[in-house]
Amino acid sequence: MGIGTALAVAGAACAALFAGIGSAIGVGRGGQAAAGVVTDDPNKFSQVLILQLLPGTQGIYGLLIAFIALSRMGIMSGTPAELSVGTGLMYLFACAPMAFVGLVSAMQQAKASVASIGLVAKRPDQFGKSMIFPAMVETYAILALLVSILAINGIPA
Amino acid sequence: MEDKQFIYAVARVRHHELSLLSDQFIDRLIHSESVKAALDTLNTQGWDGDDPDSILNNQENSIWDFVSELVDDLSVFDVFLLKNDCHNLKAAIKSSYMGLKPEDTPVLDRAITDPATVIKAVSEKDFSRLPESMQQSAADALEEIFRTHDGHMSDTIIDRATLDAIRAAGKRSQTPVLSLYSEVTIASSDIKIAVRGADTKASREYFELAIAPCDTLDKDELVSAALAGKDAVCEYLMRTKYADGVPELKKSISAFERWCDNLLIDYIKPQIHNPSTLGPVAAYILARQNEIKTVRIVISGIENNLGDESIRERVRAMYV
Incomplete structure (x- = not known):
């Protein structure tokens, strides 16, 4: 396997790795807040569970980008293409938006989720509104996902 | 304390907060x-107990039981x-002076140092059992009360050491709310000492001993003002961040105490939005202590037939 292919695989790995780390941290923080609320009011379980899970989507997006990139490289089918260094770098940079925006947005979304869980703890009737605040952060993860998909698809085979 | 514990604790x-x-x-x-x-009205809010004292004690204990579940290290x-430790040390010293049995010493259970340790340390004059910040003041206060038979002076020595310890604990906490609490507590104590001392024409030595340094008041200026009289104290305070409390101070010390408590509640209110x-x-914790204090004032007012308006003038603002 050449350096080009290694760089491309590194790009795919970064997308799954960093976005996954961000989501793991985010869902973990949300879980602590959710557990705090459910300790005193188990009836709010379903509401806080949804808020806890919101920062988990970045990990899924990272995984998706990794799959697309690895498929395009032929690694999923067991016939990896020999890529030039230039093409490998293109894959690496194409995966970068999802990797870094995924990491940061999941951690920031967790903060919004934790605050929203606090809101639901005090005002359960505001659950709908409380979902919107962390959901706004999702916009940027989706934009990064789109850019990464478009960039990967644009790399010459 | 790690960040993750705050998240669980705050949730x-x-x-x-819903039951405040x-x-x-x-x-x-x-x-x-x-x-x-x-008491029946309080029962509807889950404040259970047979009499006012037991209700208020239950509530005080419930604060620390709850907080103990949230943090591993209550320090x-x-x-x-610290004010409970201060109370226990004063009680132990008076008890020793009056020759009371340890079990007759009126101590508060919720304190940093075990009350039994404090009583034993005082009765055996083995102050090394006490935290470092209390050792010297305990020895000095005990000596003072036996030498001069002046309980007030003995209390003053302990109060001053407690204020210094509160200041150190506030700075050590690196938490703005706790630093603020310690600062306002010390400043309000200093102001009350200055006004009471001015009324009784206390000496410079007394003020130097009793008034603790803090960041929002200049000790030298406050001592000089206290020596000149209550009006001079008010005049000095007009140049500080406690200027708004001066009209209350002119009314009475208790009105000023109320103003300080309300000031603290105003300061901590932004924490409602801190996740x-x-x-x-x-x-x-502060909000719960504030409501216990307020309920005590209301019950005491009803007991003494003070009238609605008179009680209302004494109650504190609530956190929620």
């Missing part, structure tokens, strides 16, 4: 026709508990 505090007493509830409580009616809240630091937990 639990958010739920418990509101200004409207306190207003209803003031309107109670008798102490029994007031971050030393700033709140993940220690601030909301500290604010919750």
Whole structure:
């Protein structure tokens, strides 16, 4: 396997790795807040569970980008293409938006989720509104996902 | 304390904030026709107990039981508990002076140092059993009361050491709410000492001993003002951040105490929107102590037939 292919695989790995780390941290923080609320009011379980899970989507997006990139490289089918260094770098940079925006947005979304869980703890009737605040952060993860998909698809085979 | 623990703790505090007493509830409580009616009203909020003392003690204990579930190390809240240690040390010294049995010493259970240790340390004059910040003041206060038979001076020595310890604990906490609490506590104590001392024409030596240094007041200026009289103290305070409290101070010390308590509640209110630091937990403790103090004032007012308006003038603003 050449350096080009290694760089491309590194790009795919970064997308799954960093976005996954961000989501793991985010869902973990949300879980602590959710557990705090459910300790005193188990009836709010379903509401806080949804808020806890919101920062988990970045990990899924990272995984998706990794799959697309690895498929395009032929690694999923067991016939990896020999890529030039230039093409490998293109894959690496194409995966970068999802990797870094995924990491940061999941951690920031967790903060919004934790605050929203606090809101639901005090005002359960505001659950709908409380979902919107962390959901706004999702916009940027989706934009990064789109850019990464478009960039990967644009790399010459 | 790690960040993750704050998140869990703050989420639990958010739920418990729902059961904090509101200004409207306190207003209803003031309107109670008798102490029994007031206790019945409190029962509806989960304040259980047979008599006012047991209700208030249960509530005080419930604060620390709850906080103990949230944090492994309660030392971050030393700033709140130091006054209980101060009370216990004063009680132990007076008990020793009066020759009371240890079991007859009126101590508070919720303190940083085990009350039994404090009583034993004083009775055996082995002050090394006490925390470092209490050792010297305990020895000095005990010596003072036996030498001069002046309980007030003995208390002053302990109060001063406690204020210094509160200041150190506030700075050590690195939590704005706790630092603020320690600063306002020390400043309000200093101001009260200055005014009371000015009324009784206390000496410079007394003021130097009793007034603790703090960041928002200049000790030298306050001492000089106290020596010149109450008006000079008020004049000095007009140049400080406590200027708004001067009209209350002119009314009475208790009106000024109320103003200080309300000032603290105003300061901590932003913690209602703080999602993940220690601030909301500290604010919750302060809010709970504030409502216990307020309920005590209301019940005492009803017991003494003070009248609604008179009680209302004494009650504190609520956190929620």
